[in-house]
Amino acid sequence: MCGIVGAVSGRNVLGVLLQGLQRLEYRGYDSCGVAVWQDGTLRTSRSTARVADLARQIDASGLHALTGIAHTRWATHGAPSTANAHPHVSPDTARPRIALVHNGIIENHDSLRAELQAAGYRFDSQTDTEVIAHLIDRLYDGDLFDAVEQAVRRLRGAYALAVLCRDEPHRIVGARSGSPLVVGLSDGECFLASDAMALAGVTDRIAYLRDGDIVDIGLAGWHVHDRDGQRRERPVQTVKILAGSTDLGPYRHFMQKEIFEQPQALADTLEGVEGIVPELFGDGAWRTFDQIDRLLILGCGTSYYAGLVGKYWIELLARIPVTVEIASEYRYRPSIPDPRTLVVTISQSGETADTLAALLHARNLGQPHTLTICNVESSAMVRESTLAYITRAGIEIGVASTKAFTTQLAALFLLALTLAQARGTLDDDALAAHLQAMRHLPRAIQGALALEPQLIAWAEQFAARDHALFLGRGLHLPIAQEGALKLKEISYIHAEAYPAGELKHGPLALVTDAMPVVTVAPTDELLAKLESNMQEVRARGGRLFVLTDADSRFDSADGVQVIRLPEHHGLLSPIVFTVPLQLLAYHAAIVRGTDIDKPRNLAKSVTVE
Numbered sequence: 001m002c003g004i005v006g007a008v009s010g011r012n013v014l015g016v017l018l019q020g021l022q023r024l025e026y027r028g029y030d031s032c033g034v035a036v037w038q039d040g041t042l043r044t045s046r047s048t049a050r051v052a053d054l055a056r057q058i059d060a061s062g063l064h065a066l067t068g069i070a071h072t073r074w075a076t077h078g079a080p081s082t083a084n085a086h087p088h089v090s091p092d093t094a095r096p097r098i099a100l101v102h103n104g105i106i107e108n109h110d111s112l113r114a115e116l117q118a119a120g121y122r123f124d125s126q127t128d129t130e131v132i133a134h135l136i137d138r139l140y141d142g143d144l145f146d147a148v149e150q151a152v153r154r155l156r157g158a159y160a161l162a163v164l165c166r167d168e169p170h171r172i173v174g175a176r177s178g179s180p181l182v183v184g185l186s187d188g189e190c191f192l193a194s195d196a197m198a199l200a201g202v203t204d205r206i207a208y209l210r211d212g213d214i215v216d217i218g219l220a221g222w223h224v225h226d227r228d229g230q231r232r233e234r235p236v237q238t239v240k241i242l243a244g245s246t247d248l249g250p251y252r253h254f255m256q257k258e259i260f261e262q263p264q265a266l267a268d269t270l271e272g273v274e275g276i277v278p279e280l281f282g283d284g285a286w287r288t289f290d291q292i293d294r295l296l297i298l299g300c301g302t303s304y305y306a307g308l309v310g311k312y313w314i315e316l317l318a319r320i321p322v323t324v325e326i327a328s329e330y331r332y333r334p335s336i337p338d339p340r341t342l343v344v345t346i347s348q349s350g351e352t353a354d355t356l357a358a359l360l361h362a363r364n365l366g367q368p369h370t371l372t373i374c375n376v377e378s379s380a381m382v383r384e385s386t387l388a389y390i391t392r393a394g395i396e397i398g399v400a401s402t403k404a405f406t407t408q409l410a411a412l413f414l415l416a417l418t419l420a421q422a423r424g425t426l427d428d429d430a431l432a433a434h435l436q437a438m439r440h441l442p443r444a445i446q447g448a449l450a451l452e453p454q455l456i457a458w459a460e461q462f463a464a465r466d467h468a469l470f471l472g473r474g475l476h477l478p479i480a481q482e483g484a485l486k487l488k489e490i491s492y493i494h495a496e497a498y499p500a501g502e503l504k505h506g507p508l509a510l511v512t513d514a515m516p517v518v519t520v521a522p523t524d525e526l527l528a529k530l531e532s533n534m535q536e537v538r539a540r541g542g543r544l545f546v547l548t549d550a551d552s553r554f555d556s557a558d559g560v561q562v563i564r565l566p567e568h569h570g571l572l573s574p575i576v577f578t579v580p581l582q583l584l585a586y587h588a589a590i591v592r593g594t595d596i597d598k599p600r601n602l603a604k605s606v607t608v609e
C-alpha cells in the first residue's frame with residue numbers, strides 16, 4: 001500500500017528518501033516518485049518501475065536536495081501509470097509551486113475537481129490526490145502551513161499528506177486523518193513517514209501524530225496543530241523499529257522463507273513466557289481480566305481466521321463467550337455495546353485501516369477494555385489499545401501471511417490459558433501441561449515442514465485445476481478457510497472452504513472428479529462425522545486430499561490421497577495443520593508461475609478502506 005517519506009536536513013536527503021521507500025516496498029506498490037526543492041524550483045522524478053529504477057533515474061538526473069518528499073503508490077483512483085504516480089504538483093506549469101504526496105482516499109474529490117477546474121486548474125491525472133495539490137495552491141497566500149490547514153478542512157475521507165512549496169525551502173507540512181503519519185527526529189534533521197519503519201537506520205526518535213494533526217517540520221524543529229488549530233505537544237518516543245532481515249538467503253521467495261521460519265518465530269514468540277500470568281498481556285491486565293465477562297475479536301482476512309480459532313480455545317478452556325467479527329463489518333453495524341467486553345484486535349501490521357477503525361469505534365461506543373495481538377510493536381493498534389501481546393514473528397514481507405498467522409494462534413492460545421487461570425477453569429497442572437505442549441510446537445512444525453515433497457506432488461495436481469474445495473470441522477474449520485484463502489490469493493485458483501457438515505446443503509453440487517477436495521481431518525471427536533462427509537465426496541467421484549494425524553485410520557486409496565502430520569498436542573493442531581496448507585498453496589503458485597510475494601491487486605498493509 002501507499003507509503004510516504006519526507007526529509008528536511010542539512011545534507012542531501014535523496015538517500016534517506018529512497019532508502020525509506022525501499023523499506024516500504026514489501027507492502028506492495030505499483031509506482032513511485034520523489035519531489036525535491038532544488039535551487040528555487042520543485043523537481044520531480046516518477047516511475048512505474050521499482051524503487052531501484054527510480055534511484056537510477058535520479059542518479060542520472062543529478063538531483064541533489066536538502067528537502068524532499070517521496071512516495072510509493074498502490075492504485076485506487078486511476079490506473080498505475082507515471083501520470084498517476086505521486087508526487088502531484090500544482091499548478092500544472094513548468095514552475096509548479098506545490099508538490100504533494102498522499103495516502104488514503106478523498107471521498108469528495110469529484111466536487112472539488114469541478115470547482116478547481118472552474119477556477120482554471122488543469123488536471124493531468126485521474127487521481128483524487130491531484131485535487132489536494134491544486135486546492136492547496138489555490139489557498140496559498142505566502143504560508144504553506146496556513147494553506148494546508150485551510151485545505152484539509154475541505155477534505156472528506158482519509159489522508160496522510162506531505163507537502164512542499166517552491167517558495168519555502170527547508171519546510172514540509174504534513175497532515176493526517178484516518179491514515180498514519182509519524183515525525184522522526186535526529187540532530188538538525190526532521191522527517192515524516194507513514195510508518196516508523198521507513199526511518200529505520202535513520203532515527204528511532206519518533207512522534208506519532210494524532211488524527212486531525214497538521215505538522216510543520218523544518219531545520220529549526222517542528223510543531224503541531226490539532227484539528228481545531230490549537231498548538232499541541234506530541235510526545236517523542238524511542239521506538240524499537242521492526243527492521244529484520246530482508247535477505248532471501250537460500251529461498252526463492254519471501255513466502256517460502258517465512259513458512260520455513262515458523263519454528264523460530266514460534267520459539268521467539270514463546271521466549272520469555274515462563275508461566276501463565278496476566279502480565280503477558282501488559283501491566284494491569286489482571287484488573288482488566290477481572291472486569292470482563294465476554295470477548296469481541298476483530299480482524300480482517302487471515303487475522304480474522306486466527307480469531308475464529310481463538311474463540312474455540314477461549315470458550316473451551318476459559319468458558320467465556322466470544323464473538324468474532326470481520327472488522328470492516330463491525331465498524332458500520334449498529335452493534336450493542338457492552339463495557340464488560342474485552343475487545344481484541346488481531347493484526348500482523350497493526351495498521352490495517354478497517355481493524356484500526358473498528359478498534360476506535362468499539363472504544364467510542366463505550367467499551368474501554370482493549371487488547372491488540374500484533375507483530376509490530378510501534379503500530380497504531382498497539383498504541384491505541386490498553387493491553388497488547390506482541391508476536392515475535394519478525395518482519396513478514398510476503399503479502400500472504402504465514403508466520404504472522406501461526407504466531408497469532410500461539411498468542412491466542414496463551415490468552416485462552418491466561419483467561420482460564422483467571423476464571424479458575426484450569427488448575428496449575430493443566431496450565432503447565434498446556435504450556436509444555438506449546439514448547440513442543442517448533443519441533444512439530446519442523447516435522448510438518450518435512451512433508452514438503454508430498455505437498456509438491458499434491459500441488460502439481462492442483463495447479464491444473466481452476467477450483468478447489470476445502471473442508472474442516474470445529475477447531476479446524478478456520479484452518480480450512482485459511483488454506484483456501486492462501487491458495488486463491490497466490491495461485492489464483494478459486495478455492496472455497498466449508499464446514500464439512502454443510503456440504504450436502506449446497507456445495508456438493510459442485511463436486512466432480514475435476515474438483516479437488518482438501519480435508520483437514522485430525523483425529524478428534526468429529527472424525528467419524530467428517531468421514532461420512534468424505535464418503536459423500538467419494539460417492540460423487542470427487543478426489544480427496546486428506547491431511548490427518550500420525551495415528552489416523554485413513555489410508556490412501558483410489559481417489560483418496562493421505563498425508564499424515566507429525567505428532568503434536570491435540571488442541572494445538574490448528575497451528576500444525578496450517579503448515580501443509582501453506583506449502584500446498586506455495587507450490588501450486590510455483591507451478592502456475594504467479595508473482596508469489598506480490599500477488600496481483602494485493603498489498604501487504606491495507607491502510608485504506
Ligand code: F6R
Nearest residue numbers: 301302303347348349352400401
Ligand atoms: C492474507 C493476508 C490478509 C491479511 C489482512 C489483515 O494472506 O495476509 O488477509 O491477514 O489483510 O492484515 P493485518 O493482519 O496486517 O491486519
